[in-house]
Amino acid sequence: MAVPPDLADPPDLRVHFEQIFNAHFAEIHRYIARRLSDDTADDLAAEVFLAAYRGGYDASRGGVRPWLFGIATHLISRHRRTEIRRWKALSRTAERLEPSHEDAALARVAAGEVVGPLAGALAALNRGDRDVVLLSVLGGLSHAEVAAALNIPAGTVASRLNRARKQLRKALGDVNPLEETHG
Template sequence: MERLPVPPNLFDEHFADIHRYIARRLSEDVADDLAAEVFVIALHGGYDPSLGPARPWLYGIATNLVARHRRTEIRRWKAIARAAERDGASHEDEVLDRVTAARFTGPLAGALAGLKQRDRDVVLLVALGGLSHAEVATALGIPFGTVASRLSRARKQLRRALGEVNPLKEDSDG
């Protein structure tokens, strides 16, 4: 099947969301480059509207690019976890903010780093990208049921690591 050119408004419609997703997973600096690269790849790869909406396709490209930075991402989360453990004796004006953030951020970062890459990708596409299960399945090229099982397994692992706190709502409607 012949691929069609990328629709001209694709960049305008999706760049901010793709950038935000990557920035939440990695950093603003990396997101600048990788978000642009998503659209370069999209431009060269063409878009087949018969495969469905472009949004999951773009998130799939973004997730693949993030996977290339996996080791850096894991090292970053492990460093955040270690820093949170050390930050108990900061300056008084910063202590309350840091302690509050560290109580959750450090353990969560460590717990995310402990997930298998495939499970972490599903969690972060749902939590940071705001994708539905169906969109995650499309983005990663996996069956819908696999998304549900990976998300369930990851939630259990994250809850155990965070002392049975529910880091992701079971029901995204509230």
């Protein structure tokens, strides 16, 4: 079987890219799975690295990790409607459930009671704010890394994150889901 021309690069390039793949695939996959689903993450994570391999890394743009998260976020945006429908469906499902007293107590301890409202609030955020929140929370990226991933200034990251936190807090009724009592 013949090797496609774009994969017939010098061995040192393939070795370097293999190192990048091995170092970052799991976290890119995990980020995508948290945003979309495990099944989608399998395919989309592979697409991230294919796009990265074909596009080549430009060291002037910053670190490899934010670059890969930027590619992942761009590819996720193609799946935006599915993502938003998923958050909205989760929100509607949680609203219909009437848990027993025991279930409600367990949900408070596990912060599960905010999943539906949180999903709805995430779906209601504008795309830029939602990307910043999810890269920070699910991707574990710093402000500087989020800025590099989205190719925006660090100050924009901070303002978007601040605005999104206020909107999410308001949507949750100013409740901190990490506290045991909400009284």
